[in-house]
Amino acid sequence: xxxxxxxxxxxxxxxxxxxxxxxxxxxxxxxxxxxxxxxxxxxxxxxxxxxxxxxxxxxxxxxxxxxxxxxxxxxxxxxxxxxxxxxxxxxxxxxxxxxxxxxxxxxxxxxxxxx
Amino acid sequence: xxxxxxxxxxxxxxxxxxxxxxxxxxxxxxxxxxxxxxxxxxxxxxxxxxxxxxxxxxxxxxxxxxxxxxxxxxxxxxxxxxxxxxxxxxxxxxxxxxxxxxxxxxxxxxxxxx
Numbered sequence: 001x002x003x004x005x006x007x008x009x010x011x012x013x014x015x016x017x018x019x020x021x022x023x024x025x026x027x028x029x030x031x032x033x034x035x036x037x038x039x040x041x042x043x044x045x046x047x048x049x050x051x052x053x054x055x056x057x058x059x060x061x062x063x064x065x066x067x068x069x070x071x072x073x074x075x076x077x078x079x080x081x082x083x084x085x086x087x088x089x090x091x092x093x094x095x096x097x098x099x100x101x102x103x104x105x106x107x108x109x110x111x112x113x114x115x
Numbered sequence: 116x117x118x119x120x121x122x123x124x125x126x127x128x129x130x131x132x133x134x135x136x137x138x139x140x141x142x143x144x145x146x147x148x149x150x151x152x153x154x155x156x157x158x159x160x161x162x163x164x165x166x167x168x169x170x171x172x173x174x175x176x177x178x179x180x181x182x183x184x185x186x187x188x189x190x191x192x193x194x195x196x197x198x199x200x201x202x203x204x205x206x207x208x209x210x211x212x213x214x215x216x217x218x219x220x221x222x223x224x225x226x227x228x229x
Contacts, residue, residue: 034217043119043205043220044158051216090158094216101146101165102173103209103218107157 002027002095006106013081014114021076021089021109029097033074035065038088038108047089050074061085081113117141121206121221128196128228136191136224138206146209147189148173148218149181151202158205164189196228 003026013019025031032051036044048059050067058064065076074091091106122137138147149161150173160173162181170181178200180192189208193200203225207218 032216036218036220041223043222044207044218046217046219049217092218100211101163101171102160103148103207105158 002093002099002102002104004091004093004104004106006089006091006109008109009107010110010112012112012114015083016080019078019081019085019111019113021091021111023074023076023091023106025072025074025091025093025104027093027095027098029095029099032094032096033065033067034092034094034103035059035063035074035076036090036092037061038090040087044090047076081111083113083115086111086113119206119208119219119221121204121224123224124222125225126227128193128226130197130228132196133192133194134196134226135193136204136206136226138189138191138208138221139187140189140206140208140219141187142208142210142219143186144208144210144219145186146211147183148207148209149179149189149191150205150207151175152205152223153202161191161204196226198228200226201228202226 005024034049035047038044055067092103119140148163150158159175164183167186182190206221209218
């Protein structure tokens with residue numbers, strides 16, 4: 001079965017500090033992994049994805065994520081947080097082999113960056 | 116290139132009324148999706164389509180119907196609205212290669228049923 005877990009409902013970090021938003025996944029086949037960001041009263045915006053290749057992927061707004069197959073994780077990171085990074089973040093997985101039609105989303109993590 | 120657009124942006128219905136939400140994409144994507152987002156519930160898949168003329172049920176399909184008569188459009192219908200259908204509805208599309216692997220989302224429709 002396919003699923004995504006975001007264990008933290010909320011992450012608080014001070015501006016300028018590094019941030020990590022955690023995501024673990026479960027798929028039957030090969031995972032395509034994604035991070036999206038949602039600002040208040042807006043739709044979800046694509047941040048980055050892992051399809052194949054280098055385990056460290058870089059995306060928009062200075063975010064990056066590391067694919068770890070052994071730990072089935074895809075944590076979102078940024079070296080230095082900005083107040084403007086405050087938003088709701090969703091991790092998602094698409095199963096290449098067994099259920100390519102659907103995306104499975106985590107429950108979301110609210111990131112609060114304080115000045 | 117407008118991406119994914121949704122019509123309308125806001126709507127208030129009375130219980131028992133019907134309405135149709137329209138989603139359009141101009142990226143020639145095969146896949147289209149309807150989600151609802153409720154506080155504390157994340158995104159829940161209502162229905163989806165893998166191509167023109169095809170539809171399939173998602174996680175929470177009851178009370179909704181969909182149609183995809185043209186590849187670029189995906190309609191979500193509420194035949195008899197209920198207060199439990201008060202939510203924010205998002206449409207999304209995706210393809211099968213390259214930059215189309217990820218989903219592209221519309222701006223959402225905020226629906227209130229009184």
